[in-house]
Amino acid sequence: MFGIVDIGLGIPTTRMSAFAISAASGVPIEFFTDKMQLASKPVAKGRRCVDLALEAIEDLKARHPFAPDSIDLLVYASTGLNDHAFWSPACKIQESIGARGAFCFELSNGCNSLSAALHVIKGLMLATPSYRRALLVCADTLSAYVDHADPGSKSLFNFADGASALLCDRYSPSLHVLSSAFASDGTYVDLYKLPRGAQAIVTEPITARVGLHEQYLHYITRLVGQVIDEANLKARDIDYLFMNQGDQRVLREVLAHFGLNDAQSFLSFRDHGHLGSTDTALALADGIRTSRLRPGQRIVVVSSGVGFSWGASLIQV
Template sequence: MTDQRKATRTVGGIVDFEVVFPSSKVEVAELHAASGVPVADILAITHTEEFPALDEDEAAWELAVAAGRAVLDRTGISPDDIGHVVYAGSGEWDQPFWSPAAKVADELGIRHAHCFEVTNFCNGGMTAVRTALAELALGTARHALVLIGDRLSRLVDHEDPESKALFNFGDAPAAVLLGREDCLLDVLASSMRTDPSWADYYSGDIEDDRVLMRRRGRRQGLGDAYLENFPARVDDVLTALGRQVGDVAYLLINQGDKGMHEKLLAALGIPAEKSVFNYHRYGHMGGSDPLIALGDLIAEGRLAPGDLVLVATSGMGFTWGVTALEYRGR
């Protein structure tokens, strides 16, 4: 390990994490019936006939509670040891003008934490991880709990053919327990950047008491922006760590666009077998996508202690981020 890498190592990392899937699904046949878009065109976006989504009677915060309870029970960490509860996503929570972080804390019996929200869309989860670790480094708390609790499927107008690029948006709330020691994965470094010229590319409309995402205009070049910003962020973290692309065991990414995923790997010179493709199983689960992939790698025994994993996340705005993790093992 080089001195440069020691100097850039974050204090702490991921102690444990859990993803909880909702009870319902969005089916391509339903999307076709509602929008009139041909099934083949929808499958070119979803790559699966169905994917998890919240039922009408389910709330994202409730599933976030289940995820949080799972990691606390599994690790034996007391709610009294949680100093920060951070709820991340798009800002369109289950209720308006409301703190889901505080609600989850109350349900989990966390009584002495600072509870707050981070809005950075599908980059929100990793932004919250970075923010919470900074809080741990500054204070006396030993642990923080990050919840990813978007409700993306509720924000898509499935009757609008112009929204078909968003038809793969589903839901999978998650919890990430962070600590300053005994970590499953150390968080080594991260680099994030927003190109504000894309701020108005998507925005929401309020229709029949729902907030619905709408693309504004026909501006070209977003794909090029992805292929410019993600490799730049990868270069940032590898340079900070004194590492090279060949040292990367896996690169994980939001599962929003399979074609972009493949182009990014090609641009970086990373083979497909050093990533995880879940498009045939799930849609785009927002900020939980890389956690699902990470869980698969661990469950299948495909990670060894010391492996370097890069997590590439993006969010409307548009923001691109890459977070470097080192697997320590359980």
């Protein structure tokens, strides 16, 4: 059954502290300690997305050695802020690791890209019998596009850098992707953008009938409910719910909605900030490495992406 064999991580060791951001921006440290609850975050400091991606692949190979020529699909999923324009990071990785037989392409759906890419890879494998193994790479250096001296950018101060590499297989022994559901709503499409030629993401106030917080809760609870229903399960049958780390308030409200608690999730925000799609990969990787995830358990993975899009996947260990 299609699933994830193992996960590698490429998280920079260089860090930016909340105190440093507070000093640069003039935003009181209480904003970070009390409201955002961010202590520090990993930053790439000039290293490229592909550098972090290759580090994640090396970490994956150390955990689960695989032959590069066994890869049939190589998918690079990100926010779309790649190292270069008019250039293929997937093909760069292919050349770097020697996966010459792989079909390579990029997928961008904001920080929802990992979930969307898993769904696409599963569909391609079901449709094409010759596709057996895929390498899904997620990488972003989001901090590079934030003006940490601008107090008006404080909603972006959690943006951090990292990469993950997921080895996927048509016949994976564990972490089976059972079902997925997705939705998009462009009400807030212009809230965040990186104008051509600009160095930093800008925010544009949006007046809408439904607040962004309420919009998030609506779509996330709907999609989580959908993947649970499609598997003929109840909320009580879910062991963990992992969500990307953009808003801890939303996460806790979703957990409460389904009768779950903090111990049934993974809170990495304080020390990692928001790593884009790698947030949920980090949660799954931690569960594997600590043996927290055990055979038979069911996990719902939830993510969201600027634009906005949302995705939920049900995974069985």
